[in-house]
Amino acid sequence: MTYLKQLKELNIIVLGLGVSGLSTVRFLLQNNINPIVIDSRLNAPGLDWLQANAPEIEVKLGDLSKSNLSQANLIIISPGIALAQTDVALAITSGVEVIGDIELFARINTKPVIAVTGSNGKSSVVTLTAKVLEKAGFKVGLGGNIGTPILDLLVQSHDVFVLELSSFQLETTSSLKPVSATVLNISEDHLDRYDGMAHYTQTKHNIYENCENAIYSLDDKETYPIKVNNKLSFAADNADFCLVTQNGQSYFSALDKVLFETSNLKVEGKHNQLNALAVIALLSPWNLETETFKQAFNEFLGLDHRCQLVCSHQNVKYFNDSKATNVGACIASIESLAAGSNKNIILIAGGDGKGADFSTLVPYFDKHIKKLICLGKDAHQLAKLSDSSLLVSSMEDAVNLASEHALSGDIVLLAPACSSLDMYPNFMARGDDFSHFALQQKAN
Template identity: 55%
Template structure:
């Protein structure tokens, strides 16, 4: 915690009083630092906590233009706020250092880190990596963009930190050092926040800065660093890469080069995307020399995460899967590709706010694998334009009812929206819960 002593006399501003911002405030207060707290909202969440626990802190709630951000020595910003916000950009231009909580963590932490980003699959990969390391006997912490905020993890003495990092978090992180780091995949997302798709990709690729081992997806060249790094590179992929899937004695195996590690049925959850996630974990954890026995035990107990190709029920010979976390086109393609076993055997429910993304890459997957595309939400008509097999509904209940009418034994009904949920729901979890409730209600 030596770094905290170095900044104790600086004027620190915590910008954004959401979950992350409040966590930053609590962390600083616990180490004797009293920041100024700023939020653009007049009545932000967390204001009651401040009133009860830190009433003497200097605060500014409301218009950022009058928050005197330029007077700060350092701003610790929440990831939900864009660095291009005029008042924030002005502070940066005037020489104020703007960092995020991950950067503060990086300046304090001395333990090994496994770092993961990507458009899709981050949460599954970090959770499985956590389970494998825990099974191997490490005292391991999981956090970042999932579960516990990174600064809260510093309160315990962990052996290893496994961190899920969003592009927004990476935008304010420059000092993170990791044993291994990966960009799992890249597809169009958050284009409402970035100037271009390439700017979004470049943000993801910064995770390789400070990595001792760079893990790339051999099936997605966008995950490969464009700069020359001295760190060794390890790859994974469906049929290529050092970690890949291979056929052996009539079964499919997780393989490392020519070494057959474990059959894929060692993994408790199904789907090609989960096999790729497992290969990514194996590549990421290769510096730790995990045994096959440990992997077999961990994989056998891993049941996946809610709202990520989550099996809901089998009704009348039809399987229902909830992939509400598929908030972009790439995730929906992965789900369709993973769950389809034939021609036009899926009924897909999609819709919401596409956030300006190009939906056209869905077309070949809809043509080959999808029997019906059922749409609702803000950008439903844009989705419907992709195929003649589309149908418009007003809400989830109507969508599930229609899906049941179209489905036959052997079919799969898949919620994979390809869009954010903010037009109709508080978050993707609420959307997924609605789908599950509607599916199970069909039994009545």
């Protein structure tokens, strides 16, 4: 019996009617499976679609304690809902299986998968991986924590799936069998959901569980796979996939074979070169032509809000890295743009730190930051870390102040080390705000 046929015999609850939840409902309906839909919000975002397209579906809204989750044989949970949530935990204790849409995909999918997680850089790596595969002629399904929900992709025709996976998604995933998988890096994030770094790291490592080839960062011991036989490392130096210098030029190297100059990668920063090495490593089982990588790397201009060059004015560059929502991402951003020992960066940081320890930023501030401009909920906490700090109340004030202090050759960098939700609906809105005022400087 196929898994889809088994599902028809189960009492299924879809818990959470956000993007992934609505996608799950659509997928089940397409396979003649009618779930019960439950959401704690009285005005759940997918409710209008359900009422218009599947009015026969039973929907329960509001207090989860009144929804009797234990009545189900299977709960398909949205990643934003923690397994530790009281009513979910009670259902699990009573024997209800709880999975996410990624696990449902894994139980049905028959095509090869490349899986990527990490605290930072996931979106850039999966996007570039997909572009290389497309350049090689593959039809690629890019999804997971980015773009199209995974079950929407499953009903389409693809040769290979490239998945960005968050720790939240990996909590409920056990059957995925990637051809290659990576934990790019580990730094403090989401500690408001996990019982410390060890729990967070362990969850990230679920991605290695059934993979054929584990790709890890030689520079980050927290990413080292333990139970996988085939392991490949990437790093700037001395790794299976690394950077080498010949005749004064920097090259990408794979398993001691020099490939092509790093100048073929158009996005700036050392962290982007490391991301590119991860892509080459992830795709090593495909034995692609070197020219394919060169062409894709040359055409990839990066993602919005990821260390994105907004403009240059009076030889001052303005970079939008609003996606740097944690300490590790902020450090990576600083390191990638720093000019040796010169303090050439005016950093705009702050927001909601989600309980993170900011102290690890201090050596990077001391070495590279000319001025630290802080805003948002945890502005004062960040400002204590540097003698060069200044406090502002808005992004407009932050950019204006940064421009006043910037000299020729300097960089104004938005890399907040915090989430945006104290001031903005999301990190994109924050980045757009920064970009608007940066461009305004150029126009003045």
